[in-house]
Amino acid sequence: MKVLSVASEIFPLIKTGGLADVVGALPVALKPLGVDTKTLVPGYPIVMKAIRNPVVRLQFDDLLGEEATILEVDHDGVSILVLDAPAFYNRKGGPYVDAAGKDYPDNWRRFAALSLAGAEIAAGIMPGWRPDLVHAHDWQSALVSVYMRYYPTPELPSVLTIHNIAFQGQFGADVFPLLRLPAHAFSIEGLEYYGDIGFLKGGLQTAHAITTVSPSYAEEILLPEFGMGLEGLIASRIDSLHGIVNGIDPDVWNPETDPMIARNFGPNTMKNRIENRKAIIEHFGLDDDNGPIFCVVSRLTWQKGMDLLASTIEEIVAMGAKLVILGAGDAALEGALLSAAANNHGRVGMAVGYNEPMSHLMQAGCDAIIIPSRFEPCGLTQLYGLRYGCIPVVARTGGLNDTIIDANHAAVAAKVATGVQFAHVTSEGLLHAIRHTMQLFRDRKLWTQMQKQGMKSDVSWGKSAERYAALYSSLVSKGM
């Protein structure tokens, strides 16, 4: 089976969040199951710089008014199609925002072009390769199935994965004529969304299957609290909705071989882990006592509950814990966390920005990772935590609920606990969970047993890749 995956990020070429990890790892996991994937991504400057020996596969004279080229590269066995369209992607800022952090005003056009290029490739215009199915991710590529439905291109089976329903790609109706779709695509069955146009909304209407990244989140988005206005539409498509939990790349995230950490370790060499703890203490200038070191690796946003963290830091420190934070995002949250770190020298450390090696070292050297998300479609950092013996302390929501076994009495007695969950995502709820975690930490035997239990958890893509492959097959064999 041949699959065209279309996405705005792919690890390791370009990553701003978990989407990139999934888009990069899933094709590798699908390959042994007979699924050959090519992944179409925008040719941002960072991508153009990273690719080696690209082959020109296709040229567009007029992709939504601009010239564009499809280049193919093989990156560590993953086949990547790069949409080289300087008018859309050759910008100084990030993939979505300019250097000042503001959304590019033409994001609708930049990602409509990505989706249209995907629909054209699906139609078979690229010599020598045509997919059997298209898999789009989030709003940035959600128009692929809209173009396939309304454009004069034949329609292939399609899957749309929601990684985060909070980002919907909603734009004014004035841009509709510029998308080159027929007038009837501006309808309730198509792109129209409360008088505007909605990229994700259009994709949810037209994709043959909708997936999201955990079973719990698939249920949550049927509720107004989590559906962000799309719950009614999703409910109308419930027969086509699937919750498939994310896995992680076991080679990139392997404490036994990870080159980004101070010392490798595994379940049988846990004592080596201490070298990573020492590296964290040194890097952040923390007090060298025996209390637990908590970490946070996160976008600094409301979704991730970072305001709750900021408001409880003094109490966390007063309990005797240490905390290190790696993150970037909301400027006010960044400021609040930085000043908490400055006020608690030796107890709280903060690294601002995006730092992949530091994210690995934190998982390897800290004792627990705090994830106080208000909603979390899947979450990947708790899975890395499991693999690295960094006990996840998580809000009971979405994929956090599906992947972490709370250390309640029954789970501890049965020796199956892998972390701590808290149901009330409030300052009190978070502090209660941290207090509980510190109690568990003091019982060294129990703590080590929980670490090892986590390290044994199946966080691979194995079963989830099988579910995607089965879904693809069912759509292709049905002819949709």
Ligand SMILES: Nc1ncnc2c1ncn2[C@@H]1O[C@H](COP(=O)(O)OP(=O)(O)O[C@H]2O[C@H](CO)[C@@H](O)[C@H](O)[C@H]2O)[C@@H](O)[C@H]1O
């Ligand atoms: N400052 C920093 N430096 C280095 N690395 C950093 C970093 N901040 C974050 N990261 C990394 O970025 C990734 C974040 O992934 P998540 O799954 O936690 O969230 P995200 O909200 O981006 O993804 C959305 O999509 C994913 C994928 O489906 C879902 O798991 C998730 O719930 C959903 O919100 C992790 O690999 C993490 O290590």
